[in-house]
Structure formats: structure tokens, C-alpha cells
Amino acid sequence: MYRESNGVWAGMVVAVALLGAAPQPHPGVAYTVNVKLSEWNVVLSQASVAAGPVTFVITNAGSIPHGLEVEGQGIEQEIETIQPGASDTLTLTLKPGSYEVYCPVGSDSHKKLGMDTHLKVVSATSQAPPAAPAPSEMSEAHMKAERVQTIRVRGGGPVIQILPGPFPFPDSAAPILKAFGDEREGLESQVKNGPYSNNVVRTSGSFAFTAWDKGAVRDSVAGVAEFATQDGARWKLVMDRVQTKDVPHHPRFGGVIMGLYYHGVTQVHTPLVPTINSAVALWAFGHLYKNDVLVTDNAMVHVMLLSRTRRDGDFALSCWDCSKNKIEELQLQILPGPGEPKFDAPGGFLFVNWEQSQGR
Numbered sequence: 001m002y003r004e005s006n007g008v009w010a011g012m013v014v015a016v017a018l019l020g021a022a023p024q025p026h027p028g029v030a031y032t033v034n035v036k037l038s039e040w041n042v043v044l045s046q047a048s049v050a051a052g053p054v055t056f057v058i059t060n061a062g063s064i065p066h067g068l069e070v071e072g073q074g075i076e077q078e079i080e081t082i083q084p085g086a087s088d089t090l091t092l093t094l095k096p097g098s099y100e101v102y103c104p105v106g107s108d109s110h111k112k113l114g115m116d117t118h119l120k121v122v123s124a125t126s127q128a129p130p131a132a133p134a135p136s137e138m139s140e141a142h143m144k145a146e147r148v149q150t151i152r153v154r155g156g157g158p159v160i161q162i163l164p165g166p167f168p169f170p171d172s173a174a175p176i177l178k179a180f181g182d183e184r185e186g187l188e189s190q191v192k193n194g195p196y197s198n199n200v201v202r203t204s205g206s207f208a209f210t211a212w213d214k215g216a217v218r219d220s221v222a223g224v225a226e227f228a229t230q231d232g233a234r235w236k237l238v239m240d241r242v243q244t245k246d247v248p249h250h251p252r253f254g255g256v257i258m259g260l261y262y263h264g265v266t267q268v269h270t271p272l273v274p275t276i277n278s279a280v281a282l283w284a285f286g287h288l289y290k291n292d293v294l295v296t297d298n299a300m301v302h303v304m305l306l307s308r309t310r311r312d313g314d315f316a317l318s319c320w321d322c323s324k325n326k327i328e329e330l331q332l333q334i335l336p337g338p339g340e341p342k343f344d345a346p347g348g349f350l351f352v353n354w355e356q357s358q359g360r
């Protein structure tokens with residue numbers, strides 16, 4: 001405690017030495033707050049400023065487009081989305097109070113992934129704000145890690161297998177595909193013959209799992225899916241551990257995340273699924289068996305309980321923004337593990353939906 005006090009005083013001495021009478025603003029001169037955007041953080045150069053004009057100098061240091069919104073005390077202002085490597089500025093006159101500073105891209109999905117912080121604005125005539133650093137990413141991650149949420153999901157209703165075929169919304173996805181850089185080529189081939197098609201067959205099966213969202217890296221999952229495919233094969237998947245490795249467009253949220261808007265226009269995960277709201281999304285490794293014979297212990301699994309995307313009857317994809325639909329579609333996607341051969345199934349992957357599912 002004594003050491004910390006010393007640290008604060010040392011900081012204030014430095015701040016006063018550098019800024020003279022700071023933080024009293026010079027008339028007409030705006031404070032500058034540098035803002036660094038990346039996946040998935042908003043880092044401010046300082047946690048507090050004096051009231052008055054404030055210029056945010058915003059840099060996108062990430063690898064996908066981001067934006068910035070400042071909200072509080074009756075103010076709600078945002079910049080246009082900026083591309084990776086680009087910068088922009090936003091000048092606002094701020095009254096004392098607390099402001100939320102976040103990325104609004106993707107119906108707040110980037111915010112939910114962690115691109116959210118706060119700026120404190122203090123009265124210009126009061127004492128100097130301490131030159132405290134912005135809250136560290138570590139401490140925020142630590143706070144998030146304290147919350148544990150559990151969801152139990154059971155598949156129900158019609159079971160369908162989705163076979164490779166053309167993606168029905170290529171025009172809607174085209175502008176978004178541009179932002180996907182190196183991944184674009186692979187995605188464009190999926191537009192022609194991928195797993196988000198209307199090439200659907202009815203099948204049968206069961207799927208139930210429990211997932212725990214424990215914050216940064218301690219999530220877990222346990223569950224079993226059993227289903228038949230079009231060719232009559234019987235598949236069984238046992239999930240017992242999550243995948244946690246993030247790549248820019250494919251954050252895996254420590255394995256499990258609940259209540260997120262993503263896909264489509266959100267710039268999170270593939271744009272080749274309509275924009276949806278998910279009760280739970282998870283990435284896992286699984287043990288996969290075909291007709292009781294082990295295929296792999298490292299199957300790559302993506303599961304979502306999401307707002308409905310497909311039509312009754314023929315199960316064609318029926319919306320581009322499906323985020324307001326009822327959350328009852330349970331998607332199971334299984335791909336071979338890293339370096340493993342494709343599955344003996346159409347397209348080399350398994351994609352099965354339970355159309356009327358429940359989570360609690």
C-alpha cells in the first residue's frame with residue numbers, strides 16, 4: 001500500500017512537471033486521449049481526463065475493421081469503421097462523469113468480446129486527476145474469469161444434415177468477404193460449394209451437452225451426439241475438452257461464449273452464416289466414431305444454439321439477418337483435426353442441425 005501511494009505521487013509529480021498546471025485545459029485546446037483498438041481490446045492512454053474538449057486519436061492496431069463509440073452523460077458519438085492500420089479522430093466536449101468507450105461493430109459483438117472500457121471525466125476546477133494508467137487488460141480478464149455460467153442444451157425437433165452446395169446469399173456476403181484477407185479465397189470457394197447451403201436432407205439423431213463459461217481460458221464442455229448420415233452411416237461424437245486458440249476472425253472465447261451476436265455483418269467468425277444471436281457458441285475437440293470404429297480423437301467441433309436461420313418444411317436458409325428469430329436451432333459442425341484426412345462424408349465434413357432445441 002505504501003509503495004503504491006509513492007507510485008501515485010511519483011506519477012503526479014511527473015505529470016505536473018510535464019504539463020504545468022494540468023489538467024486545467026487551456027481554452028480551446030483539447031485533451032488528447034490515444035485509443036488503440038485490437039482483437040479484442042480497447043486501450044486508452046489514460047483512464048481519466050479533465051472536463052472540456054477531448055480529442056480521441058484512434059488507431060486500429062488489429063487485423064480486422066473496428067469502430068469506436070463514446071457513450072455517457074447524454075452523449076453518444078461514433079466514428080466510421082476504420083480498417084486495420086488506419087487511424088481517425090473524434091473530438092467531443094465532455095462533462096464530468098463516466099463514459100463507456102467501446103467498439104460498436106457487429107451489434108456489439110466486438111464489445112462483448114472485450115472491446116469495452118471506461119473513461120472518467122473530472123471537473124476541470126477540481127484537483128488534478130491522478131495519472132493512473134487505464135485499467136489493465138489483465139485485471140479486466142481476471143474479473144471476467146470470476147464469473148461461471150453453465151448451460152445445458154438438448155437437441156430436438158427435425159434433424160437435418162447439410163450437404164455441400166452453393167451459399168444462397170453471395171451478394172450480401174460479398175462486401176464483408178473483402179475484410180477477411182487471407183481467408184477470403186477459402187471462403188469464396190465455400191460460396192460455391194460449402195457447408196452453408198440449401199442442400200439439406202432429413203436424418204435422425206440425438207445431441208445433449210453441458211458447457212461452462214468460466215472466462216478467459218478455463219471453459220469446459222461435456223456431451224455426446226449420435227446421428228445417422230444420408231449414406232446410412234452411424235456417427236458418434238464425444239466432446240470432453242474445448243479449443244481455446246484464437247485467430248483474428250475466429251475468436252474461440254476460451255472455448256465457450258454465451259449470448260453473442262455474430263457471423264454475417266459482425267466481422268466475427270465466418271460471414272457465410274447469416275447474422276445470428278447465439279445462446280451459446282463453443283469450439284471443442286471431440287472423439288469421433290463411425291459405425292463404432294474410432295475415426296479420430298481430435299475432431300474439430302463447432303457448436304451453436306442460435307436464432308433460427310432455416311425455413312420450416314424444406315429447411316432452406318431464410319434470412320440474412322436472423323438475429324431476432326427464436327433461439328432454437330442447434331448446429332453441430334465437425335471437421336478433421338489439424339493435418340488429418342477429410343472424413344468419408346460428402347465434402348469431408350459433418351454438419352447436422354437439430355431444428356427445435358432448448359438450452360437452460
Ligand SMILES: [Cu+2]
Binds near residue numbers: 067103105110111
Ligand atoms: Cu471491433
